Amino acid sequence: MRTIFWDYDKNEVKMIDQRLLPETFVVVSYKTHTEVAHAITEMVIRGAPAIGAAAAFGLALAARESRAATSRELLADLQAAGSTLKAARPTAVNLAWAVERILGTLSHRERVGGEGESADDLRQLILTEAQKLADEDVEINKRMAAHGAELIADGDTIVHHCNTGALATVDWGTALGVIRTAWEQGKKIHVLVDETRPRLQGARLTAWELSQYGIPYEIISDNMSGYFMRAGQVQKVFFGADRVTANGDVANKIGTYMLALAAKDNGIPAYSVVPTSTIDLSLAHGGLIPIEERTQDEVLNIQLAGERVTPKGAKARNPAFDVTPNRLITGIVTENGVVYPPFEVNLKKVVLSG
Amino acid sequence: MRTIFWDYDKNEVKMIDQRLLPETFVVVSYKTHTEVAHAITEMVIRGAPAIGAAAAFGLALAARESRAATSRELLADLQAAGSTLKAARPTAVNLAWAVERILGTLSHRERVGGEGESADDLRQLILTEAQKLADEDVEINKRMAAHGAELIADGDTIVHHCNTGALATVDWGTALGVIRTAWEQGKKIHVLVDETRPRLQGARLTAWELSQYGIPYEIISDNMSGYFMRAGQVQKVFFGADRVTANGDVANKIGTYMLALAAKDNGIPAYSVVPTSTIDLSLAHGGLIPIEERTQDEVLNIQLAGERVTPKGAKARNPAFDVTPNRLITGIVTENGVVYPPFEVNLKKVVLSG
Numbered sequence: 001m002r003t004i005f006w007d008y009d010k011n012e013v014k015m016i017d018q019r020l021l022p023e024t025f026v027v028v029s030y031k032t033h034t035e036v037a038h039a040i041t042e043m044v045i046r047g048a049p050a051i052g053a054a055a056a057f058g059l060a061l062a063a064r065e066s067r068a069a070t071s072r073e074l075l076a077d078l079q080a081a082g083s084t085l086k087a088a089r090p091t092a093v094n095l096a097w098a099v100e101r102i103l104g105t106l107s108h109r110e111r112v113g114g115e116g117e118s119a120d121d122l123r124q125l126i127l128t129e130a131q132k133l134a135d136e137d138v139e140i141n142k143r144m145a146a147h148g149a150e151l152i153a154d155g156d157t158i159v160h161h162c163n164t165g166a167l168a169t170v171d172w173g174t175a176l177g178v179i180r181t182a183w184e185q186g187k188k189i190h191v192l193v194d195e196t197r198p199r200l201q202g203a204r205l206t207a208w209e210l211s212q213y214g215i216p217y218e219i220i221s222d223n224m225s226g227y228f229m230r231a232g233q234v235q236k237v238f239f240g241a242d243r244v245t246a247n248g249d250v251a252n253k254i255g256t257y258m259l260a261l262a263a264k265d266n267g268i269p270a271y272s273v274v275p276t277s278t279i280d281l282s283l284a285h286g287g288l289i290p291i292e293e294r295t296q297d298e299v300l301n302i303q304l305a306g307e308r309v310t311p312k313g314a315k316a317r318n319p320a321f322d323v324t325p326n327r328l329i330t331g332i333v334t335e336n337g338v339v340y341p342p343f344e345v346n347l348k349k350v351v352l353s354g
Numbered sequence: 355m356r357t358i359f360w361d362y363d364k365n366e367v368k369m370i371d372q373r374l375l376p377e378t379f380v381v382v383s384y385k386t387h388t389e390v391a392h393a394i395t396e397m398v399i400r401g402a403p404a405i406g407a408a409a410a411f412g413l414a415l416a417a418r419e420s421r422a423a424t425s426r427e428l429l430a431d432l433q434a435a436g437s438t439l440k441a442a443r444p445t446a447v448n449l450a451w452a453v454e455r456i457l458g459t460l461s462h463r464e465r466v467g468g469e470g471e472s473a474d475d476l477r478q479l480i481l482t483e484a485q486k487l488a489d490e491d492v493e494i495n496k497r498m499a500a501h502g503a504e505l506i507a508d509g510d511t512i513v514h515h516c517n518t519g520a521l522a523t524v525d526w527g528t529a530l531g532v533i534r535t536a537w538e539q540g541k542k543i544h545v546l547v548d549e550t551r552p553r554l555q556g557a558r559l560t561a562w563e564l565s566q567y568g569i570p571y572e573i574i575s576d577n578m579s580g581y582f583m584r585a586g587q588v589q590k591v592f593f594g595a596d597r598v599t600a601n602g603d604v605a606n607k608i609g610t611y612m613l614a615l616a617a618k619d620n621g622i623p624a625y626s627v628v629p630t631s632t633i634d635l636s637l638a639h640g641g642l643i644p645i646e647e648r649t650q651d652e653v654l655n656i657q658l659a660g661e662r663v664t665p666k667g668a669k670a671r672n673p674a675f676d677v678t679p680n681r682l683i684t685g686i687v688t689e690n691g692v693v694y695p696p697f698e699v700n701l702k703k704v705v706l707s708g
Contacts, residue, residue, distance in 0.1 A: 022665040192671070195653070197551060197575035200663050203653075208665045219653055219670040221551035222577040223609025227645075227676040230611065255577025257584065258612050265615055291581075299549065299557075299573055302656040302663065309554050309656065311376040311562045316573040317546070322581040 002138075002171045004045060004053050006131060011064060013057040015045045018167055022208040033062035033081045040088035040095070043199065047168025048242045048278050049137050052094030055085040056130035059102050063123040074119045075106055078126070090290040091251055091321045092242035093280045098133060105129050134170045140275045141172040143335040148178030148238070148273050151331070151338065154187045156235040159225045159263075161194045162253035163205035164240035164273065175238040175273040176206060178333065183215050191217040192228060196253060198298040198318060222255045226262035237263045237270040241332075244272065244279045248326035248343025249286025254319055260328035269330040276334050276351045286323035294318045356492075356525045358399060358407050360485060365418060367411040369399045372521055376562040387416035387435045394442035394449070397553065401522025402596045402632050403491050406448030409439040410484035413456050417477040428473045429460055432480070444644040445605055445675045446596035447634045452487060459483050488524045494629045495526040497689040502532030502592070502627050503539055505685070505692065510536075510589040511544045513579045513617075516607035517559035518594035518627065529592040529627040530560060532687065537569050545571040546582060550607060552652040552672060576609045580616035591617045591624040595686075598626065598633045602680035602697025603640025608673055614682035623684040630688050630705045640677035648672045 004015040007029065013036060017026045028044060030036050036058035040051050062081030068074035082099040089095060106122060106129075117125075152158070158179060162168075165176035173180065183189055191210060195203035203219050210217040220228070228234050237259060243251040250256065250272045263270040283289060299316035301308045310316070332339040336353050339346045358369040361383065367390060371380045382398060384390050390412035394405050416435030422428035436453040443449060460476060460483075471479075506512070512533060516522075519530035527534065536543055545564060549557035557573050564571040574582070582588050591613060597605040604610065604626045617624040637643060653670035655662045664670070686693040690707050693700045 194577075195551070197549070197577060203664045203668075207668045211665050211667065217669070219664055219668055220672075221608070221653055222575070223548075223551060223612055224671065224673060224676075226612040226615065227608060227673050228671070230677070254575070254581060258577055258580040258616050261580065261615055261619055262612050299575055310557045310573055311565050313565065314557075314561045314573055315571070317578065317582070318574075319578060319581050322578075323584070 003050050003167050004057065004134070004170060006057055006060065006127065013054070013061060015039065015054065016167065017044050018046060018205060019044060022204055031061065032065055033058040033085060036061060037084050037088040040085070046201070047163065048092040048094040048240065049141070049169040049174065049275060050167070051089065051092060052098035052277065053134045053137055053170050055095050055098040056102050056133045058085045059099065060127040060130045063126045068119050071117050071119050071122050074122055078103060078106065089292060091292050094277055097277045101133065102126060102129050137170040137275070138172055140335040141169050141174060141177045144174060144273055144275065144333055145172065145177040145181035147338055148271065148333040149182040149185055151269070151271060151333070152178065152182040152187055152189060152236060156187070157190045157192060157233055158236045158238055159192045159194065159228070159234050159259065160206060161202065161239040161256055161259055162196045163201040163209070165206060165209040167205050167209060168240065174240040174275070176209060178238060178273050179215065180213055183213065189215065191215060192225065192234065193217050193219045194222050194225060194255065194259065195219055196255065197222055201253070225259055229262050229266040229268055234268055237268055239272055241272045241274045241278050242321055243289050244274055244332060244347070245283040245286050245289065246281045246344060246347060247285045248329055248332060248341065248347060250324045250329055251286055251289045251291070251321050252324065254322050257322040257324045260324045264328050270328060271331050271333055272329055273333040276336060279334070279347055279351050281348060281351060286325065289323060291322070292320045294320045357404050357521050358411065358488070358524060360411055360414065360481065367408070367415060369393065369408065370521065371398050372400060372559060373398060376558055385415065386419055387412040387439060390415060391438050391442040394439070400555070401517065402446040402448040402594065403495070403523040403528065403629060404521070405443065405446060406452035406631065407488045407491055407524050409449050409452040410456050410487045412439045413453065414481040414484045417480045422473050425471050425473050425476050428476055432457060432460065443646055445646045448631055451631045455487065456480060456483050491524040491629070492526055494689040495523050495528060495531045498528060498627055498629065498687055499526065499531040499535035501692055502625065502687040503536040505623070505625060505687070506532065506536040506541055506543060506590060508541045510541070511546060511587055512590045512592055513546045513548065513582070513588050513613065514560060515548045515556065515593040515610055515613055516550045517555040517563070519560060519563040521559050521563060522594065528594040528629070530563060532592060532627050533569065534567055537567065543569065545569060546579065546588065547571050547573045548576050548579060548609065548613065549573055550609065551576055555607070579613055583616055583620040583622055588622055591622055593626055595626045595628045595632050596675055597643050598628055598686060598701070599637040599640050599643065600635045600698060600701060601639045602683055602686060602695065602701060604678045604683055605640055605643045605645070605675050606678065608676050611676040611678045614678045618682050624682060625685050625687055626683055627687040630690060633701055633705050635702060635705060640679065643677060645676070646674045648674045
């Protein structure tokens with residue numbers, strides 16, 4: 001079962017509600033693109049590749065919502081829906097990438113003589129394209145995993161940050177997909193799972209996935225990884241990314257910078273695993289990436305609906321991502337191979353080779 | 355009101371139960387040294403100087419518990435009680451320091467002609483000595499605070515780790531005492547409070563203390579401090595220590611190493627604030643410090659009695675402290691002044707100057 005998929009009987013988008021795991025496994029359904037945008041903002045679904053697929057299916061819903069009679073009217077409605085979906089979260093570039101890919105296909109069709117195509121033809125086309133994007137995500141993840149698994153040695157203990165597994169993608173995962181493939185190749189590995197405050201994607205989602213796959217793991221709080229590195233107990237660090245800029249700076253879940261810094265200080269390789277759709281060659285460096293700051297409540301309470309652990313009236317800050325400078329990144333694993341420094345040169349090559 | 359004190363009416367030790375703050379303010383009473391040792395292990399009281407005082411008062415209880423008729427018999431009972439108290443937690447040296455200080459005074463009295471002294475004389479003496487140790491802690495903290503406050507400039511934003519305030523000491527605090535004194539000197543400061551997983555001493559205790567003092571603060575998760583440093587929003591980092599070795603390595607609450615590393619990477623000074631009783635010249639470097647590993651439950655659940663956030667069957671690791679190498683420490687603030695590198699030379703001087 002995929003993290004997100006189209007229900008062809010009911011013509012709606014279905015996704016696993018990731019806010020409720022590991023306690024409860026619930027699949028939710030959405031019939032409108034605004035519901036999907038809301039689900040992205042509220043992190044019913046999260047993970048750069050997964051929200052890219054959500055945006056694509058969101059456009060398929062928008063096409064069905066639209067009463068446009070002509071393809072031109074439909075395209076205008078879809079552009080508005082695309083703006084709504086792109087605005088759901090600012091940092092991961094996959095949201096904009098997916099919207100632009102789908103709309104680009106339609107615009108192209110319309111330009112090159114789609115005059116004869118009915119709005120309904122385009123409604124069908126957009127769903128086909130969204131499904132294709134979702135299917136490709138799985139295929140791309142498996143290619144990334146094959147490349148990345150070569151970096152993992154038998155017996156490695158790996159620190160992993162946030163969740164980058166099947167739940168962060170349509171299926172299989174990015175960094176966790178690499179770990180899963182290495183495990184399936186018979187490599188004995190052990191994962192130290194960063195719990196990933198404030199929303200605990202590691203403690204909740206990655207631990208849950210690893211349990212399913214039977215891969216040995218232990219959960220640590222984010223501030224512990226340096227301790228285990230200094231104790232000589234860590235051989236590799238793997239994480240995903242929400243946006244990689246042209247110079248190899250990596251925007252990823254808050255805490256990645258301090259993790260990569262500790263890896264560097266201990267001579268441990270740190271890899272970001274991303275589809276090329278997460279590489280944004282239009283930005284020169286990470287300082288240009290918009291960093292989302294989310295509600296204080298995620299820090300003041302342990303779970304949004306959970307126990308408050310802080311004094312009444314306390315304030316908090318909550319940047320959801322940070323930027324890890326390229327000097328701390330050993331390599332960037334993509335579906336087209338592993339990219340090493342100089343990233344300015346080699347990232348372009350790997351994107352264009354796709 | 356002090357974090358820990360002797361009730362002279364009831365002849366018992368009283369302390370604030372720090373497991374219940376900030377929700378509930380409760381003072382608990384103990385009549386035996388084994389109860390006090392248990393309270394230290396369970397972190398009813400925590401913070402290196404505070405548990406030192408707890409050990410001292412624990413010995414005063416042990417003296418009252420003992421049925422010894424002679425001073426020699428009493429000393430034997432106290433040595434057994436001292437072993438129990440020292441074993442309550444392994445990392446902070448203040449526990450052993452306090453026990454040895456109290457027992458040293460008694461041994462000395464016994465050796466130099468205390469033959470004439472009755473066991474009851476010694477029972478009184480030990481309480482006097484424990485009270486003196488507690489009183490001195492407050493005086494020493496204020497001297498540390500005066501030295502440390504000179505390092506803080508008007509307008510500074512300071513990252514603070516764990517709790518090092520009145521609650522971590524008999525009163526006033528170490529690193530948080532510095533911040534409090536700087537604030538009382540009229541310096542406008544802002545504190546970014548590391549929540550300090552797994553037990554949330556920052557989010558619960560430091561935030562509560564800062565609320566009481568009216569010092570502006572915001573809580574962040576431990577993995578966020580690097581983000582704010584890179585954004586140019588942090589000027590200083592302050593923390594305490596559980597043990598400082600002869601070369602200036604600092605064992606402190608887990609997460610200190612990654613915090614100090616991020617400070618170094620951004621050119622931000624990082625200070626450890628400790629009474630000289632926390633400096634252990636008998637150990638050459640931090641690799642020799644025993645690091646306590648506590649129950650997995652502290653990581654698997656958010657509060658011990660709180661919500662489980664991890665999958666059933668999940669395992670965790672839980673080292674309670676880490677060692678920050680001296681290369682990441684800008685200065686060590688003591689009651690006898692601020693010590694700068696080379697620590698091997700200068701720590702000896704500051705300890706002996708006391």
